[in-house]
Amino acid sequence: MKIIYALFAAAFAALAIVPFAAPWLQFVLTIAIAKGFAAVGVALLLRAGLISIGHAMFYAAGAYTAAFIVLWSGISDLFVLLIASTLVTAAIGALVGAYLVRYRAIFFAMLNLAVSMVFFALLSKLYGITGGTDGLRVPVPTVLGTTLTKAGFDIVLFYVALALMAIIAGLGVQFLKSPLGHAVGAIHTNEVRLEYLGVSAWSVLLIAYTISAALAGLGGAIAAVSIGHVLPEYAYWTESGHLVLTAVLGGIGGVAGPFIGSIFLEIVHTVAVGVAHNAWNLIMGATLLLVIFFLPQGLYGLVTKSADKTSSAKLGENKS
Amino acid sequence: MLDMALPLIMDALANAALIFFVAVGLTLVFSVQRILNVAHGSFYSIGAYIAASMGLWLISAGLNPWLSFPALLLSAALVAMVLGPLVERTLIRWTYGRHEAIQILVTFGLFLILEDLQRLVFGVRSIYQDTPMALLGVTEIGGIFYLNYQLLLIVLALAVLFGMRFLIKHTRLGRLLVAVVADREVSLAMGINTDRAFVLAFTLGVFLAALGGALATPTTGVAPGLGAETMVLAFAVAAIGGLGQIEGAAVASIIVAGAKVLAVYYAPAFDTVAPFLVMLAVLLVRPNGLFGTATTRKI
Numbered sequence: 001m002k003i004i005y006a007l008f009a010a011a012f013a014a015l016a017i018v019p020f021a022a023p024w025l026q027f028v029l030t031i032a033i034a035k036g037f038a039a040v041g042v043a044l045l046l047r048a049g050l051i052s053i054g055h056a057m058f059y060a061a062g063a064y065t066a067a068f069i070v071l072w073s074g075i076s077d078l079f080v081l082l083i084a085s086t087l088v089t090a091a092i093g094a095l096v097g098a099y100l101v102r103y104r105a106i107f108f109a110m111l112n113l114a115v116s117m118v119f120f121a122l123l124s125k126l127y128g129i130t131g132g133t134d135g136l137r138v139p140v141p142t143v144l145g146t147t148l149t150k151a152g153f154d155i156v157l158f159y160v161a162l163a164l165m166a167i168i169a170g171l172g173v174q175f176l177k178s179p180l181g182h183a184v185g186a187i188h189t190n191e192v193r194l195e196y197l198g199v200s201a202w203s204v205l206l207i208a209y210t211i212s213a214a215l216a217g218l219g220g221a222i223a224a225v226s227i228g229h230v231l232p233e234y235a236y237w238t239e240s241g242h243l244v245l246t247a248v249l250g251g252i253g254g255v256a257g258p259f260i261g262s263i264f265l266e267i268v269h270t271v272a273v274g275v276a277h278n279a280w281n282l283i284m285g286a287t288l289l290l291v292i293f294f295l296p297q298g299l300y301g302l303v304t305k306s307a308d309k310t311s312s313a314k315l316g317e318n319k320s
Numbered sequence: 321m322l323d324m325a326l327p328l329i330m331d332a333l334a335n336a337a338l339i340f341f342v343a344v345g346l347t348l349v350f351s352v353q354r355i356l357n358v359a360h361g362s363f364y365s366i367g368a369y370i371a372a373s374m375g376l377w378l379i380s381a382g383l384n385p386w387l388s389f390p391a392l393l394l395s396a397a398l399v400a401m402v403l404g405p406l407v408e409r410t411l412i413r414w415t416y417g418r419h420e421a422i423q424i425l426v427t428f429g430l431f432l433i434l435e436d437l438q439r440l441v442f443g444v445r446s447i448y449q450d451t452p453m454a455l456l457g458v459t460e461i462g463g464i465f466y467l468n469y470q471l472l473l474i475v476l477a478l479a480v481l482f483g484m485r486f487l488i489k490h491t492r493l494g495r496l497l498v499a500v501v502a503d504r505e506v507s508l509a510m511g512i513n514t515d516r517a518f519v520l521a522f523t524l525g526v527f528l529a530a531l532g533g534a535l536a537t538p539t540t541g542v543a544p545g546l547g548a549e550t551m552v553l554a555f556a557v558a559a560i561g562g563l564g565q566i567e568g569a570a571v572a573s574i575i576v577a578g579a580k581v582l583a584v585y586y587a588p589a590f591d592t593v594a595p596f597l598v599m600l601a602v603l604l605v606r607p608n609g610l611f612g613t614a615t616t617r618k619i
Contacts, residue, residue: 046421049419049421051420051421051424051425053358053424099604103607105420106356106420106563107603107607107608109420109424110356110555110559110599110603111600111603113552113555114556114559114600114603115596117552117556117592117596118593118596118597118600121590121593121596122593124592125589125590125592125593126589127589236548237548237551237552241358241428241431241432244421244424244425244428245425245428245429248425278436278439278440278444279436279440280436281432281433281435281436282432282433282435282436282437282440284432285428285429285430285431285433285436286429286433288425288429288432289411289426289429289430289433292422292425292426293414
């Protein structure tokens with residue numbers, strides 16, 4: 001495991017010098033980390049064997065919450081926005097989750113899809129509140145009372161996102177080691193046995209669902225202030241599909257997997273846009289199929305395979 | 321009252337017919353293969369593109385415009401015959417018996433690939449080709465004009481519904497399918513070629529989706545993003561009716577189309593929300609859909 005930590009430290013240091021070494025990557029990486037948060041949330045549910053094709057809804061909810069707070073209350077501090085958006089999305093997640101975590105398999109997937117499509121349709125139709133399909137503009141937030149230029153703010157936001165990624169990754173590793181973290185995985189392995197142990201699967205899943213929604217909301221809020229514009233398309237079902245794709249591509253074995261997947265995808269996307277703009281989805285779909293067929297543990301599996309052979313979860317392991 | 325409601329009912333039924341073609345294909349594939357095919361909407365839009373292109377070609381070649389009707393059918397059959405076996409043999413077969421997450425992801429990957437292939441082949445402009453609708457004209461009933469094409473859609477949907485019923489209840493192939501759905505292993509032991517049954521069922525599903533797309537082109541045209549939009553709608557209909565229920569899909573299409581049309585007339589802002597609100601309401605009360613059984617192992 002030592003090697004892995006050294007690898008992560010090196011990768012983290014490499015990311016930290018990006019604003020100076022490769023400024024064009026800074027925005028790409030900010031968005032990659034934002035989507036990475038949402039993908040970690042999706043991965044958490046995948047560990048429980050639940051696939052949500054609706055998590056883009058929480059990503060959009062976080063983004064719109066940030067926009068609403070700035071536009072309605074005038075409060076525009078970056079940290080207030082991030083914290084408030086995360087909390088609001090967590091509340092929405094708990095509310096939606098309380099109904100949805102009773103369902104499993106295809107029904108869970110479909111209900112998430114339905115809720116997210118209702119959310120998407122409302123975002124695009126309630127013109128007076130959400131700005132309809134034009135979306136809303138988000139002014140550049142202040143940071144701890146200081147007003148910054150857009151360029152200055154972007155650098156601050158990048159480091160805040162990077163720090164948050166490290167914090168979330170650290171917390172996530174602890175969470176997966178905790179009894180609750182093991183219980184989430186146990187729902188996939190054998191839910192009935194978990195209930196026999198006196199653990200309520202409903203509560204475990206509700207907590208997991210709320211956490212995953214909050215993470216997606218945090219990601220959405222970061223994306224909103226980084227792009228400066230929120231759109232209903234954030235909540236469309238294909239976006240949810242992309243989040244699942246990101247999680248699986250990176251690997252759901254550890255917290256790092258979805259971030260690796262997200263950063264990998266965004267960089268490849270940026271490079272590929274110039275070369276093959278109309279074939280981008282095609283490349284991504286083909287990559288997804290190749291990963292599912294040949295790398296069931298995702299890109300993260302490559303790291304762990306060389307360093308440590310025991311600690312990784314495969315997507316869709318046989319139920320025992 | 322009736323003369324006010326009749327146009328609404330016609331509109332709803334014609335809409336229901338179009339949704340039904342896609343949803344019944346989705347539900348058929350689910351009941352036989354136990355797979356929720358996320359790429360199903362792409363077959364719909366590919367059918368639409370092929371039909372529109374074929375229609376445009378017919379007109380530009382100066383052939384008899386009435387040929388555009390068989391062209392609609394032909395394009396759907398073409399899509400099914402080329403893509404059905406190909407996709408089933410290469411991708412779908414690999415996912416049988418695997419976790420739902422894998423099945424959904426594999427078909428999502430296929431969806432992404434097909435979406436971009438359509439962009440590359442047919443471009444990003446929308447295509448509109450309404451010769452078949454213009455040819456059939458309108459009928460006047462009580463001072464209100466009805467599109468004859470809408471009537472044709474309703475008749476065709478009924479034909480598909482009863483055709484499917486006949487296929488499953490009264491033909492050898494249908495009984496083989498029922499046997500495979502009920503128990504794959506025993507069917508295999510009894511000498512049924514289950515691989516062939518799977519290919520046939522999947523191809524039929526693709527054909528129905530492509531047929532829906534082909535028939536929809538004269539009324540709505542076709543543009544990028546149509547596949548993704550249709551997919552979620554078909555999803556909602558199949559889920560409301562109960563996955564695997566053919567009659568359920570028929571009733572659910574009417575409910576969804578009705579909700580949509582009512583929304584268009586009374587609360588236009590909510591026309592896209594209506595199908596999903598209905599779906600949520602139904603699934604929260606009956607998770608297996610209106611006609612679904614607990615096991616959904618029916619056809």
